[in-house]
Amino acid sequence: MRNxxxxxxxxxxxxxxxxxxxxxxTDEVTIANEMAAMExxxxxxxxxxLIDWDKAGVEIVNALIEVRVTPQRNQGFDHIAERIYxxxxxxxxxxxxxxxxxxxxxxxKSLREVSQFVSDKLSPLDSVLSTATHFILKKYKDxxxxxxxxxxxxxxxxxx
Amino acid sequence: MxxxxxxKVVEVKPSGIRKFFDLVNEMTDAISLxxxxxxxxxxxxxxxxxxxxxxxxxxxxxxNAGLKELKVEIAKYIEKKMHVPYDxxxxxxxxxxxxxxxxxxxxxxxxxxxEVLIPQPSYVSYVPCAYMADGVPVPxxxxxxxxxxxxxxxxxxxxxxxAKILVMPFPNNPTGSIMTREDLEPIxxxxxxxxxxxxxxxxYSELSYKGEHVSIASFPGMKERTIMINGxxxxxxxxxxxxGYACAPRVILEQMLKLHQFxxxxxxxxxxxxxxxxxxxCQDEVEEMRQSYNQRRRFLMHEFERMNLKCFEPYGxxxxxxxxxxxxxxxxxxxxxxxxxxxxxxxPGTAFGDCGEGFLRISYAYSLEDLxxxxxxxxxFIQKLRVRxx
Numbered sequence: 001m002r003n004x005x006x007x008x009x010x011x012x013x014x015x016x017x018x019x020x021x022x023x024x025x026t027d028e029v030t031i032a033n034e035m036a037a038m039e040x041x042x043x044x045x046x047x048x049x050l051i052d053w054d055k056a057g058v059e060i061v062n063a064l065i066e067v068r069v070t071p072q073r074n075q076g077f078d079h080i081a082e083r084i085y086x087x088x089x090x091x092x093x094x095x096x097x098x099x100x101x102x103x104x105x106x107x108x109k110s111l112r113e114v115s116q117f118v119s120d121k122l123s124p125l126d127s128v129l130s131t132a133t134h135f136i137l138k139k140y141k142d143x144x145x146x147x148x149x150x151x152x153x154x155x156x157x158x159x160x
Numbered sequence: 161m162x163x164x165x166x167x168k169v170v171e172v173k174p175s176g177i178r179k180f181f182d183l184v185n186e187m188t189d190a191i192s193l194x195x196x197x198x199x200x201x202x203x204x205x206x207x208x209x210x211x212x213x214x215x216x217x218x219x220x221x222x223x224n225a226g227l228k229e230l231k232v233e234i235a236k237y238i239e240k241k242m243h244v245p246y247d248x249x250x251x252x253x254x255x256x257x258x259x260x261x262x263x264x265x266x267x268x269x270x271x272x273x274x275e276v277l278i279p280q281p282s283y284v285s286y287v288p289c290a291y292m293a294d295g296v297p298v299p300x301x302x303x304x305x306x307x308x309x310x311x312x313x314x315x316x317x318x319x320x321x322x323a324k325i326l327v328m329p330f331p332n333n334p335t336g337s338i339m340t341r342e343d344l345e346p347i348x349x350x351x352x353x354x355x356x357x358x359x360x361x362x363x364y365s366e367l368s369y370k371g372e373h374v375s376i377a378s379f380p381g382m383k384e385r386t387i388m389i390n391g392x393x394x395x396x397x398x399x400x401x402x403x404g405y406a407c408a409p410r411v412i413l414e415q416m417l418k419l420h421q422f423x424x425x426x427x428x429x430x431x432x433x434x435x436x437x438x439x440x441x442c443q444d445e446v447e448e449m450r451q452s453y454n455q456r457r458r459f460l461m462h463e464f465e466r467m468n469l470k471c472f473e474p475y476g477x478x479x480x481x482x483x484x485x486x487x488x489x490x491x492x493x494x495x496x497x498x499x500x501x502x503x504x505x506x507x508p509g510t511a512f513g514d515c516g517e518g519f520l521r522i523s524y525a526y527s528l529e530d531l532x533x534x535x536x537x538x539x540x541f542i543q544k545l546r547v548r549x550x
Contacts, residue, residue, distance in 0.1 A: 156195065157505050
């Protein structure tokens, strides 16, 4: 049941509990209990909204920053990751296999704000060896949602 | 000038609801619950493989029976899903949709006067195809009391020794009814006792919501008597690719293949390459679509219950078949008024045989948002009718 609930709310967290119960063939209480339990266990970590800021007319700059760091004794990458993820403008921090160590995604008001963050905050950190910043030019698809408008259906109205 | 037409063809009645369909298609602002095909796009992997096959210049005929790779994958798939082993080389042919396979099977098996037992309500092509193949279509009435399942009792009512083929259209369009193992057992026995053959149209086999779909060919002694028809249209959301297949005993398949060779040559090559990818790598997508249909099905059943609209709970395909007998209108009158007053298109049950009178086919191959809007309008319409009655 848990996975079925998660599958449904992953794409639409605003679905009505009553409706969810009907669609999954169970009752509201079960759904509500499961969801409360999953929230408590942090299986469900939040209910966010996917926004196209471009359409909202708000200027926002997103960047991906590849960061190479020296891991620290006893703490591996966790300590340096924490130093980075605590900044509110940092959207995500991932430990990555391959040519660099941390992938940091960042949201800023302008190119300048983002580059300032990199040069003033990120690069000076002791264990940071190097950074490479990539600015996002266009989001075609985000969180599994295609951002470009979809063409309307071409199905006929009735077929046997 | 002499009459250019064949009397036999002119005799074939155009679908009784042609008028209604024309009416709907003129109303471009109507919302529809009348479509018999998935709302999902074909999974991207499959589409991409189709594009790639064109880029590679795979634009030639394939062998008449279809690409070897595809037949091998079909054999594996059928063995896994239906637990019936077929020899890809002699017992499987790829066709232009399941519809072609139905036509070819009747033509390969029927002599003038042979009767074809056709459970109804069911898909519109069995009767004319049987007739065009010189067979005599014999409707077998399915009843709502039995959840539109086929029973031996219904068969006995119309059986004569002239009967040769029994059509098994389950999961069923338009009722959504399915046949479980227990339901099929006595039918298989009846078929063997009366030396019949079965044309089992399992095009909706992927869309079964109560346990695993069971094929009548999987019963002992039945593979030899069954032409199993399936395809990619419904489960894989590939209607426009026109790709189906038949699995049958070699003696029958050889004759079907001969007809197919002269009439069709082969199924579209790029559809065949795309379908190979579908069978190899798209079970997750198929399962996801199935779950989505199932959720909508439950939603509709719940809404009907709330509206107090009578409907047995169907466990297959993507249709529900509510009863509208309480309103004292024919199916066609109800559907026409619903279209005119609320601009919602549904299909009258009579499109699928006379015994569909008193019912509507409602398709849930629509997004939940569309369903909600359409059901809201249907509810308003029903309330108006109930007030008028008082």
